[in-house]
Amino acid sequence: MSDALKHECGLAYIRLLKPISYYHRKYGTSFYALNKLYLLMEKQHNRGQDGAGIATLKLNVEPGYQFMHRLRIAGPGAIKEIFNSVNDEVVELERMYPNLREFPGMMKGYLRFMGEAMLGHLRYGTQGKNSVKFCHPFVKSDINPARNLSMAGNFNLVNTDELFAMLKENPDETMRTSDLGAMIDTVHHFLCEEEEKSPENPDIEAVLRQATSRFDGGYVCGGLVGNGDSFVMRDKHGIRPAYYYQDDEIVIVASERPAIQTSFNLKLEDIKELQPGCAVIVKADGTVSVPQILEPAEKAACSFERIYFSRGSDADIYRERMLLGDYLAPKVLEAVNYDLKNTIVSFIPNTAEIAFYGLIKGLEDYLKEMKISRIIKGRDTLSDEEISELIYRRVRIEKIAIKDVKLRTFITADSSRDEMVQHVYDITYGTVRPNQDALVVIDDSIVRGTTLRQSIIKMLDRLSPTKIIVVSSAPQIRYPDCYGIDMSKMGDFIAFQAAVELLKDRNMTNVLTETYLKCNAAKEHNKLHEENFVKAIYEPFTPEEISKKIGEMLRPDDVNAEVEIIYQSIEGLHKACPENKGDWYFTGNYPTSGGNKVANRAFMNFMENKVGRGY
Incomplete structure (x- = not known):
């Protein structure tokens, strides 16, 4: 992705169903679960570099001994630091007890993070500040063991104020500015109510049903309860992803399926998707269930997971990204007047690479059909040389854009900074025939267009192509997200900016005023x-009109080549990703009512020149 855009968070959950001594005998190490937790987190490192955290729950601990432990570290190297800290603890203990590794029971007693249930979390800060106190998991402590709760997740909630009001709480800054603060307080509230009814065995299903029915947002949340129960739950629309695996030894849940496949050497068909509104619940005695907690609503699984966020190593995601590129081929052919002989195709590294392969496949399919047609029609008139030239003609592929080292734009006070920004990407010279070749580059999405305008298009123009065509495998991003992605300011979106400019061009700015008045009236009446x-x-414009305007806006004045922007269609997106139809950032069709509120507030902030989120 050319624009910097933060991912969602990542979750890893492990529950051992056998004593730790079992894994020591079978796998030769008591660190089996910790090693696997580390792998699950590293294999999802793409999901968070603002910080990480782990929590461990020990079962059957003698009264008076701590049974729940947590470690959080902020920063891009958090995973490594966390597990280095765990290892340092082992090394220190082995100085006192050299044969400690041979006694799993002792290790569990002495090592804080050796236990039967574990949560791992990778954080991207979409709300709240990027300091260690905002890293997951959060913990609610209580003198009553069954009321202790640790939680982490991948989510955004848009009704945190309402949740705190319901609980009649006045939380501190950390809790109020973190969605997890509202979530854990709500779950803990109902956990305490259930614990009063059944002190030894609170009904976790009932707790989750009462708490999550009040959440407005997209979420996958995991929790460890002091009585030994644990859970992972997905929202009723299935907005955020979750996958799980279970056998007689272990239960695993993660945000991405390949992380489980790779870490445990499993087949794709072994791993199940956690369905919307369902939870994986493991009781203290090891009983596993996957109940339907909330009645599932229309599934709105995030399509951005398929386009960009999740790793392309997932078999289904790889195929879907190929299709996203393939479906763009007809528009690209039209843009270059079907002249592939004088067209070079490339991609903006690195996440658009799979869609690039799909685009090439679509163009090659056209080329094959064209060759067959011309050879059949001209078999009596074409020379051997002409037939040979047709047969060997290929789509011209080059690696044009190269993501350079992260340059330090330390000169921030004057125009020199803009010149430095241009060099975020480098180009491969000698690949384009000057003033003869058109240049097509595919990106997975265009959010703000800042990097395209300030860097990429200027760099590509140095190769002197006749035309620069930037292709997005995603549709136009028009609306803010409020379910876990860092896209919240309406004025940042190049599609919105283009629509506003078109309204000005056509003397229709009254649409802006009327929309603002409607938002204000709705706000007054809640x-x-x-x-x-x-x-x-x-509404007044076609997607093509907006795309054309975006091309005009992203073309710097000193660029000679014509610039055209091509976006994926909504129909193409749904065809390529039939199981992930959550498209609110493209269509404005939010799966929860809180999304409408966020969009309207974001627009009001734009009109009022306010800086900040719409939630």
């Missing part, structure tokens, strides 16, 4: 959540 009024901004 109905901001009932309708997405921002859709009116885009």
Whole structure:
């Protein structure tokens, strides 16, 4: 992705179903679960570099001894630091007890993070500050063991104020500015109620049903309960992803399926998707269930997971990204007047690479059909040389854009900084025939367009192509996200900027005023959540008109080549990703009412020149 955009968070959960001594005998180490937790987190490192954390729950601990432990570290190297800290603890203990590794029971007693249930979390800060106190897991402590709770997750909630109001709490800054603060307080509230009814065995299903029915947002959340129970739950729309595996030894849940496959050497068909509204619950005695906690709503699994966020090593995601590229081939052919002989195709590294392969496949399919047609029609008139030239003609592929080292734009006070920003990407010279070749580059999405305008298009123009065509495997991003992605400011989106400029060009700025008045009226009557009024901004224009305007806006004045922007269609997205139809950032069709409120607030912030999120 050319624009910097933060991913969602990642979750890893492990529950051992046998005593730790069992794994020591079978696998030769008592660190089996810790090693696997480390692998699960590293294999999802793409999901968070703002910080990480782990929590461990020990079962059957003698009264008076701590049974729940947590370690959190902020920063991009957090996973390594966390497990280095765990290892340092082992080394220190082995100085006192050299044969400690041979006694799993002792190790569990002495080592804080050796236990039967584990949570791992990778954080990207979409809300709250990037310091260690905002890293997951959070912990609610209580003198009553069954009321202790540790939680982590991948989510955004848009009704945290309402949750705190329901609980009649006045939380500190950390809790109020973190979605997890509202989530863990709500779950803990109902956990305490259930614990009063059944002190030894609170009904976790009932706790989750009462708590999560009040959440407005997309979430996968995991929790460890002091009585030995643990769980992972997914929202009723299935917005955020979760996969799990279970056998007689272990239960595993992670945000990405390949992380489980690779870490445990499993087949794809062994791993199940946690369905919307369901939870994996493991009781203290090891009983495993996957109950339907909330009635599933229309599935709105995040399509951005398929386009960009999740690793392309997942078999289904790889195929879907190939299709996203393939479906763009007809538009690209039209843009270059079907002249592949004088067209070079490339991609913006690195996440658009799979869609690039799909685009090449689509172009090659066209080329094959064209060759067959011309040879059949001209078999009596074509020379051997002409036939040979046709047969050997290929789509011209080059690696044009190269992501350079992260340059330090330390000169921030003047125009010199803009010149430095241009060099974030480098180009391969000698690949384009000057003033003869068109240049097609595919990106997985275009959010703000800043890097395209300030760096990529200027760099590509140095090769003197006749035309620069930037292709996005995602549709136009028009609306803010509020379910885990760092896209919250309406004015940042190049598609929104283009729509506003078109309204100005056509003397239709009254649409902006009327939309703002509708938002204000809805706010006064507490109905901001009932309708997405921002859709009116885009209604006068076709996607092609907006794309054309974006091309004009992203073309710097000193660029000689014509610039055209091509976006994926909504229909193409749904065809390529049939199981992940969550498309609110493209269409404005939010799966929860809180999304409408976020979109309307974001637009009001734009009109009022306010800096900040819409939630």
